[in-house]
Amino acid sequence: MTDPAKAWTQRYREPPAGPVISPAIMTPTIATLLTHRSVRAYTPDALPEGALEAAIAAAQSAATSSNLQSWSVVAITDKARKARLAALAGNQHHVEQAPLFLVWIADLSRLDRMAHTHHLGTDALDYTETFLVSTIDATLAAQNATAAFESLGLGTVYIGGLRNHPEQVAAELKLPPRSIALFGLCVGKPDPAHPAAIKPRLPQSAVLHHERYDTTHEAETLSAYDDRASAFQQEQNLPPRAWSRAMSERIATVAALHGRDKLRTILHRMGLARL
Numbered sequence: 001m002t003d004p005a006k007a008w009t010q011r012y013r014e015p016p017a018g019p020v021i022s023p024a025i026m027t028p029t030i031a032t033l034l035t036h037r038s039v040r041a042y043t044p045d046a047l048p049e050g051a052l053e054a055a056i057a058a059a060q061s062a063a064t065s066s067n068l069q070s071w072s073v074v075a076i077t078d079k080a081r082k083a084r085l086a087a088l089a090g091n092q093h094h095v096e097q098a099p100l101f102l103v104w105i106a107d108l109s110r111l112d113r114m115a116h117t118h119h120l121g122t123d124a125l126d127y128t129e130t131f132l133v134s135t136i137d138a139t140l141a142a143q144n145a146t147a148a149f150e151s152l153g154l155g156t157v158y159i160g161g162l163r164n165h166p167e168q169v170a171a172e173l174k175l176p177p178r179s180i181a182l183f184g185l186c187v188g189k190p191d192p193a194h195p196a197a198i199k200p201r202l203p204q205s206a207v208l209h210h211e212r213y214d215t216t217h218e219a220e221t222l223s224a225y226d227d228r229a230s231a232f233q234q235e236q237n238l239p240p241r242a243w244s245r246a247m248s249e250r251i252a253t254v255a256a257l258h259g260r261d262k263l264r265t266i267l268h269r270m271g272l273a274r275l
């Protein structure tokens, strides 16, 4: 059984302020979620039989806006294809190394095909709202799959780098118009030679508001978190850095978007979010 105080302290790098989680609340599901860490080094072992299908069933069990089910996923094990996708994602070695690479698709193309079969229009597919619906649904599904893989002791890391070159990724995967790869997910057995640590998150007081949004204590909270995040960096043999400064630098200029500032134009070309 997971010790709630220990799980909490691992996640936040500070003990709970009060009696936060009783053992009855620390279910195996919550315990698995609290120990998430991105894994970027894998053994060459294939996934246990049925793991992919179980994770996709978990993904499909997520709620889906209006039951539209407007997402798809492409499972890739072919080494050469993984290598090409790794290059498109900014030469991320773990994409090639992971035995399984899943690409999560915001997919309005199936609805498009269905509407044509039923001799109906597709006006709503052009709107940003419908694109947003498919990205939300795909993301909820992917996270359910991630939790399922992690419950099996497998490691994962999301790969947003795929959005650096959406049209090349679409060509590689033969995606139809009105669909786009949102992100990838590396899946595999974590390499014990390169263990991944649990990265501390913002204190709950920074993200959880009661009744109304409140920034009264935000500055102190962020400053205390900067210290903890910097200590974590040093533990990982990385240069110390204040999280709030590093994240601010990431949004300071368009250059940090790695070409994704063109995404709106690309989405239009791919038949998405045109209105």
Ligand SMILES: Cc1cc2nc3c(=O)[nH]c(=O)nc-3n(C[C@H](O)[C@H](O)[C@H](O)COP(=O)(O)O)c2cc1C
Pocket: 036, 037, 038, 039, 040, 089, 092, 157, 158, 159, 160, 161, 162, 183, 197, 198, 199
């Ligand atoms: C949508 C999304 C895209 C991401 N893209 C990448 C990526 O391209 N490469 C990578 O190494 N990590 C990627 N990550 C992982 C984040 O860097 C990681 O989740 C974050 O630093 C927190 O660390 P943790 O997952 O270990 O708690 C991505 C995460 C998300 C949610």
